[in-house]
Amino acid sequence: MPFFMLLFSRQGKLRLQKWYVPLSDKEKKKITRELVQTVLARKPKMCSFLEWRDLKIVYKRYASLYFCCAIEDQDNELITLEIIHRYVELLDKYFGSVCELDIIFNFEKAYFILDEFLLGGEAQETSKKNVLKAIEQADLLQEVSHVKNCE
């Protein structure tokens, strides 16, 4: 069962956070701070998994951004690594060669794409085509008025 997903920059700035377990803001901040430190301290060739507290951390660096997932002991590390990769692919496809700035300025989109892909921490739709289709449909809806269904 996944616990959370964090995106942060090489400078340790948090760019996206998604929590799949209820935690207080204070705890979230504490976890983020400690984890960012731990991951940033690791050297490039090191393994992508580490035990941290009682969780397993799966992380990968893409350009200036670290993508980091916390999972439970019995969860599958490699498939989590590919979850991260698929999310990166989705961002890349949507923004067209994504960079950190895209995620900073369009943070809400990054969240929407994540929600289409992962829900409650589990893969909702693993087809790249289907996820992007859903996002693009939503984009088409912008500023289009909908008459609400009358109750």
Add this chain to the structure above:
Amino acid sequence: MPAVSKGDGMRGLAVFISDIRNCKSKEAEIKRINKELANIRSKFKGDKALDGYSKKKYVCKLLFIFLLGHDIDFGHMEAVNLLSSNKYTEKQIGYLFISVLVNSNSDLIRLINNAIKNDLNSRNPTFMNLALHCIANVGSREMAEAFASEIPRILVAGDTMDSVKQSAALCLLRLNRTSPDLVPMGEWTARVVHLLNDQHLGVVTAATSLITTLAQKSPDDFKTSISLAVARLSRIVTSACIDLQDYTYYFVAAPWLSVKLLRLLQCYPPPEDAALRSRLTECLETILNKAQEPPKSKKVQHSNAKNAVLFEAISLIIHHDSEPTLLVRACNQLGQFLQHRETNLRYLALESMCTLASSEFSHEAVKTHIETVINALKTERDVSVRQRAVDLLYAMCDRSNAKQIVAEMLSYLETADYSIREEIVLKVAILAEKYAVDYTWYVDTILNLIRIAGDYVSEEVWYRVIQIVINRDDVQGYAAKTVFEALHAPACHENLVKVGGYILGEFGNLIAGDSRSSPLVQFNLLHSKFHLCSVPTRALLLSAYIKFINLFPEVKATIQDVLRSDSQLRNADVELQQRAVEYLRLSCIASTDILATVLEEMPPFPERESSILAKLKKKKGPGNLPDIDDSRRNVNGNTEHHEPTETTNKSPPSLMADLLPTNRPRPASSSPIMLSAGTMGSSHPFTDLLNLNSPPAAAPSLLVDVFSDLSAPASVEVSEDNFSRFVCKNNGVLYENQLLQIGLKSEYRQNLGRMYVFYGNKTSTQFLSFSSSVTNGDALKGQLIVHAKSVDPVIDGGAQVQQILNMECVSDFTDAPVLNIQFRYGGALQNIAVKLPVMLNKFFQPTEMTSQDFFQRWKQLGAPQQEVQKIFKSQHPMDTDVTKAKILGFGVALLDGVDPNPANFVGAGVIHTKDTQVGCLLRLEPNTQAEMYRLTLRTSRDSVSQRLCDLLSEQF
């Protein structure tokens, strides 16, 4: 500004983000944010109604500010308003805000739930999805209450769109995780299982996750999913990789779905149906075969996805633990990975092999890789990989390779990362004890541990070596000689001084014949370390000295001089001073015989569970500790050591049957040193060693710390040490450890009672999140009602807080309620459970009566089940006044002149419960010659007679 600005650009937002990025300092950023917050606040408060776009923009800015790590305390209402906007993007931002900044404000929750309800009913799939995503993201109990029964309906309805089904499935999964009690099972479950057959692989993927979670909760309801999952898996693994179109990921067919299906199957034992079972075996074989095929792509994603499925398949094989060929194949495959150039694969192979090592079928196969694993320990550059190698060595250890593995771990320890040293120390200590045939090897190993990593050797480890040496006289001489030699090192660790002090104090005589280790040499050696040691160690050394006085009369004068010196007799530390004074006095006034009795060799320790193992379990969490249970491997035939250990003398079978504590009292034969120890503080190392019931609660695992909401509280042993002391009294100290003292004052009237519980913080640090509650066991529910008032969540250092408990006795009872205390001390969560001394006799009202009345009632209560009698040996000196006080304290009236024999005690009283009153008569007949008592109780209820007799008979 980014090149791309898809969707609707919110210019104001982009400008604001740019501003923030341009801030040169943290202060400038805060200033800019405060300006923006003021601006937004005034807009929200302004008279002019904001249009949807502005509202969206400002809410989005607030969200951005929050995500930067600042607190946001307004804007929730505006966000909720956006939910009911008919513009999609406004609604979307509203939902995002709510998902990220959940507020438990009840009014808002109602409004949010209303908006969600409207969207769920809208029949617009995009809106429905937004609403479902929000529920899944928030997952609160209020939402579960509102929607947990609605979502299954959406999920299985025939006309629901696929994408909505996917969201609904995972939404339900989230609710089931957060509030499993609110997700109703029902006829929909059967239909959910059939989603495994769905045409749409996205739906199948989401459904599989949901079914796995539900099957973990109630496996029987989802048994039918086994065959469907196997069928689906089989179709995937045999499909050509292009068949699944977009669900193929880097030439691997539906890796996510495959992993999930394999995970679902791990909720169940191997299928009983032979055909199904062989189909599954075929699938697993196919997956193993594919691992041997050349890769279809050089991309790491290809190999990761393929191996993700492979590892999950291996997990299933290990979970079934029933197909030897598959297990051995899995082991060989992992063996290949052990030398793979990808660090990730080496890591995972080591991890997986750990579980394989505990299977009787594959243990031997795992052992063949020992050299590779040892090599990994030496050469891996990543500490987390080395850590896995240590775990695997620990798991594959048995008698045949223990010496090699322990030696390798010890040599690794010299250079190991500080972060994992303590764990390695524990592991070495456990293995050395568990597989010791020759206990000299054990002693050497532990002393080496202390030498190499003394700082990481916890008390449990050195307690343990002492227990073992005391319990085995074949190793005592060797141990004395070895510690004596080790103490010669110029800088030896304090833990070694402790072990040395203890062992020489007990067994120094065994090596005293040699002039190089004569008593005086031994003493001087120990005393040369004295001044460098901490107070507890010095205290231990003082005890060793008094033992020397008994062992070696020739050094008595020397030691007395030391004890007499001002630095001892006037030591600022009370404990040391007291010891010096008492030991000196003891050595002066006691005759040799008395001294020999008081300071006799320690009796053997009773067999107890190893606290080292307990500590390691605690450190790793039970699930993480590889099973090194021998009984299992014995099935495999070779190695093991259930043959009785012939060298054993005082202690039953093998020592590794684990001596140590946690809560056992001292050895039954009252130990000599106790005489003096009893008068001392509880920090006395000798007593501690025997009575390790209150070590400072070691920091519980971090998961408990941070995710305390999720994980069930680690089960805490209920302390009942002082329980019986409260049978005849109402006030006193109930519990005490190094952090906390709990005191009680209680008063009872008829069937009601009130207890004042005082929690004293013994430390100088605050206790945070302090809470305490009272739980009644099932039997007790309905018999005794305890109402606990709330207690202040913070206890300052040195302060005391009070909690009031109100009690009502409804009917007679036997069990006692448990007081559960939780708090954080220095970041670590502490859990304490104490049995509350509320007993039936507390609800006594004493009754005076004449001799005639007494005997008349006595006769009336003559039915056999109404009388309970017990004859027991006296545990305390038989003092009439003390006995009288105890009977009065028990709650009855003491009736004089009733019993013809004046030495007997007779009492009467009435137990008040809400339902009824029970009259009780009791008679206690002491026999001073035999030091026995006979206690007889007669009441109108057999359960009451029994309980009262049990309670009172423990008191004399």
